[in-house]
Amino acid sequence: MAVQDVGRENAARALDRTRVDNARKNRKKIWLLWLLIGPGILVMLGENDAPSMLSYSATGSQFGIGFFLPFVLLTFAMAYIAQEITVRLGAVSKTGHAELIYRRFGRFWGNFAMLDLLFTNLLTLVTEFVGVVAGAGYFGIPAGWAVFGAIVLIGVSYTFRRYWTWERVVMILSLSNLVFIPIAIMAHPSWGAIGHSLITFGPLPGGWNSNTIIIMLSDIGATITPWMLFFQQGAVSDKGLSIKDLTHGRIDTALGAFLAAVAAMACIIATAPLYIHHMNASQFGTAQFAQALVPYVGHVGGALFALGILEAGLVAATAIATSSAYAYGEVRRQAHSLNRNFKEAKSFYAVLFAALVVTGGIVAIPHFPLEYVVLIVNVIAVLTMPPAIGFLLLLINDKEVVGEYRNTWFLNVLGIGVGVFVSLAGLLYAMTIIFPNWQL
Amino acid sequence: MLEEAGLAPNVERKMRLDRLQRQPEVVGEILKEHVERQQQTEGLTLRKLSPGVKAMIWFLRLYVVFMTVVVVVNVVQTVHP
Numbered sequence: 001m002a003v004q005d006v007g008r009e010n011a012a013r014a015l016d017r018t019r020v021d022n023a024r025k026n027r028k029k030i031w032l033l034w035l036l037i038g039p040g041i042l043v044m045l046g047e048n049d050a051p052s053m054l055s056y057s058a059t060g061s062q063f064g065i066g067f068f069l070p071f072v073l074l075t076f077a078m079a080y081i082a083q084e085i086t087v088r089l090g091a092v093s094k095t096g097h098a099e100l101i102y103r104r105f106g107r108f109w110g111n112f113a114m115l116d117l118l119f120t121n122l123l124t125l126v127t128e129f130v131g132v133v134a135g136a137g138y139f140g141i142p143a144g145w146a147v148f149g150a151i152v153l154i155g156v157s158y159t160f161r162r163y164w165t166w167e168r169v170v171m172i173l174s175l176s177n178l179v180f181i182p183i184a185i186m187a188h189p190s191w192g193a194i195g196h197s198l199i200t201f202g203p204l205p206g207g208w209n210s211n212t213i214i215i216m217l218s219d220i221g222a223t224i225t226p227w228m229l230f231f232q233q234g235a236v237s238d239k240g241l242s243i244k245d246l247t248h249g250r251i252d253t254a255l256g257a258f259l260a261a262v263a264a265m266a267c268i269i270a271t272a273p274l275y276i277h278h279m280n281a282s283q284f285g286t287a288q289f290a291q292a293l294v295p296y297v298g299h300v301g302g303a304l305f306a307l308g309i310l311e312a313g314l315v316a317a318t319a320i321a322t323s324s325a326y327a328y329g330e331v332r333r334q335a336h337s338l339n340r341n342f343k344e345a346k347s348f349y350a351v352l353f354a355a356l357v358v359t360g361g362i363v364a365i366p367h368f369p370l371e372y373v374v375l376i377v378n379v380i381a382v383l384t385m386p387p388a389i390g391f392l393l394l395l396i397n398d399k400e401v402v403g404e405y406r407n408t409w410f411l412n413v414l415g416i417g418v419g420v421f422v423s424l425a426g427l428l429y430a431m432t433i434i435f436p437n438w439q440l
Numbered sequence: 441m442l443e444e445a446g447l448a449p450n451v452e453r454k455m456r457l458d459r460l461q462r463q464p465e466v467v468g469e470i471l472k473e474h475v476e477r478q479q480q481t482e483g484l485t486l487r488k489l490s491p492g493v494k495a496m497i498w499f500l501r502l503y504v505v506f507m508t509v510v511v512v513v514n515v516v517q518t519v520h521p
Contacts (some may be wrong), residue, residue, distance in 0.1 A: 011460040014470040021470075094478045104487045105497075112501060242473050376511055383507035387500040394493065400484060423503065430510045433517070 008161070012339035013240040016164055020245070036248035037255065038167040039090075039235035042319060043083060043228050044076070044256030045174035048263050049316030050131020050309055051124065051377050052222030053180070056264050057289045059215055060271030065189065067204040068219060069197045069265055075223035076261035078418045080253055082389060085396045085407070085415065086229050087249035090236030092402045097233040099330035101391055104398060113391060114331060116384040117226050120377075121324045124227065125359035127377045128317040133363055135310025138290050138303065147360040154318050154356060158349065163238050163338040174315045177263045179308040184266035186297040187273050194269065205275075210432035214379070217429045220422060221378030222264070226388040227323045234326030238337050243405070270297065270305065317356060325352040383426050389419040 016035075023032040059068045086097065093100060098117070102110035129147055136146035157169050197203075206212065232253075241249055271289065273296035290309070294302040322338070328351045329336020335345035342349050393415050396407045407415065460467055468475065489497070 008457065008461065010467050010471060011457050013474065014460055014467040015457060017470050017474075092477065093481045094474050095481045100481070100484075103481070103484045105489070106486050109497060116504065240471070240474060376515060379514075380508075380511055383511065384504055386503055387497070390496060390500045398487065400487070401481070426503070426507055430507060433510050433514045 008341060008344065009335070009337045009339040012162055012164070017240055017242070020242075024244075033248060033251065036241065036245050037252040038171055039232050039239060039241075040083065040087070040249065040251075040253030041256035041259065042167065042171055042174060042235065042315075043232045044079065044253070044260035045171075045177045045263070046231070046316050046319035047079070047223060047225065047228055048177050048260045048312055049124070049128055049222075049320075050134075050313035051127040052264070053267055053309055053312050054131070054289070055215070055218040055222045055378055056267035057271045059219060060268035061274035061289070061292075062211070062215065063205055064272045064275035065193045065269060066197045067201050068215070069194065069268055070201050071216070072219060072223070072264045072268065073198075073261050075220050076257045076264070078421065079223045079228070079260075080257040081411075081414045081418050082224060082392060083228060083232055083253045083257070084250055085392055085411075086233040087236055087241070087253055088246060088402060088405050089392075089395055090233040091241045091243055091246055091249060092405050094237050094240075095233075096237055096326050096330040096336070097230045097392075097395075098327040100233075100395055100401060102331060104395065104401065105391070109391075110331065113226075113387070114327060116387065117230055117327055118324060120225065120381050120384055121227050121320050122355065122359060123373060123377045123380060124225070125317055125320050125355055126362050126373050128313040128320065129360045129363035130373070131309045131313030132317070135290075135306045135308075135313065138306030144364050147364050150314055150317065151353075151356050151360055153314065154321070155353070157318060158338065158352070161339070161341045163235075166338050167235070167239065170315060170318055173311065175259075176311045177308065177315070178259065178266075179304050179311070180263050180266035180270055183293075183297055183301050183304050183308070184269040186301040187270050187293075189269045189272060210436070213425075213428050213432050217382050217425050218378040220425055221381040223260075224385055224418070224422065225381040226384055227320050229388055229392060230327050231319055231323035234323065234330070234336075238326075238339065246405075267308075270301075273297075317359075321352045321355045324355050325349070379429065382422060383429075386419055386423045386426070389415065389422065393419070 020032065020035050023035055056072070059072075089095075089097065089100065095103075098110070098114060101113050129150065132150045133143045133146045136149075137143070141149075157166055160166055160169070204212065236249060271293065274289075274292055277296075290302045290306040293305055297305070325348045326336050328334075329345070329348045332347065334347045336348045337345060340348070393407070393412065395401055396415075397412065399406060
């Protein structure tokens with residue numbers, strides 16, 4: 001079968017496929033794994049973004065080591081259930097998430113899905129730059145320069161004009177999310193308390209109140225968001241993963257979920273000393289967290305914390321801007337691949353950079369109420385998730401789309417479970433807002 | 441075919457993108473599954489939504505609208521306590 005338009009995109013994909021096929025033929029298992037991992041690690045560590053790490057910091061400083069440590073593990077298990085579906089959808093249909101929704105459900109429902117995605121993406125991108133500015137601010141770098149530097153750095157990652165190279169660069173950068181592990185160790189945590197909390201899901205200081213619910217919702221939003229679905233399916237399709245690679249796609253997603261969960265738990269453990277020493281961290285921003293931690297983790301630990309937030313913002317900004325550009329290109333039926341150069345995919349790169357420049361510019365506006373955006377961005381992400389999970393489950397059960405690779409009844413139970421859990425968490429939040437005196 | 445086109449494992453590293461771009465039949469062979477699946481997806485039409493599915497999608501959409509109002513109320517409460 002001939003490919004009508006060979007172009008750079010197909011040639012690059014063919015080159016990548018040849019390397020994968022050769023590795024498989026020669027039974028080079030580790031090399032094969034290295035070639036096929038990427039989208040899962042990127043999406044999971046990308047979701048450990050600036051507002052997420054801030055959410056985990058707030059969790060650690062307000063609740064210490066207890067209920068939320070295993071809870072975060074649970075949320076990443078749920079994220080795996082949702083993201084594994086996108087691997088199958090991408091590898092089987094070779095198409096992005098937005099395009100599938102438009103094709104099967106039409107423009108009316110597709111536009112709603114896109115509205116949710118673009119709204120949450122733009123809000124989240126703003127908070128990524130807040131993270132970049134706050135992290136850079138710890139080292140005395142002015143906000144304007146921090147935003148400018150971040151956009152230039154992100155821009156450089158796209159100059160390789162190869163999905164493969166971009167993926168490797170961002171994936172290696174994203175691994176610095178694990179910097180929260182040494183910070184957690186520097187905080188000299190009680191390993192007994194960590195073990196106890198993982199087994200018993202406790203303690204939960206203060207019990208269930210509106211603050212606990214907002215933190216819980218924020219931690220869910222720090223793990224499961226609509227952009228992840230669009231990004232991973234787009235990346236799997238752009239990378240050219242085939243049906244034969246499904247197992248490796250699952251390993252990639254599980255590895256990403258594991259690494260991200262460890263980094264998230266490390267962040268909670270690292271900020272737990274603030275709870276133990278009764279510091280009121282409810283109004284803390286990123287920079288304040290880094291400074292407040294210095295007495296407990298030292299100047300090196302504080303600097304690493306600020307660096308970790310900066311990196312989290314950078315990686316997520318890249319991934320989220322890319323997910324927006326993928327979705328836009330899919331819906332407009334225009335070129336949308338990182339294997340294309342700027343000339344071949346003008347609108348794809350234009351959307352990508354417009355999203356970065358506009359949101360970065362917003363952060364640079366003096367007196368913009370950034371703290372409110374950071375506060376609600378994870379919450380909004382959770383609230384827009386139920387319809388996204390609904391479409392995800394409808395697509396993965398669609399015989400015409402995925403054929404024999406559709407969900408089993410067991411996977412459907414898990415998927416519906418995630419959807420119900422996220423919806424109920426949202427309703428719980430609504431109850432605390434509508435009835436402020438309501439107690440569980 | 442792959443060996444003839446210089447895509448055998450031992451010469452893989454020497455292979456260049458521009459060389460592949462000039463060999464559409466080789467690219468077609470390598471991306472056979474990709475192209476077939478893509479064509480299959482392009483042939484997809486709108487699925488018929490049962491009343492149950494329609495009701496579910498509408499319910500989830502109304503959920504988002506309701507929750508958006510709740511978030512706005514929350515933000516107003518936070519800004520003007």
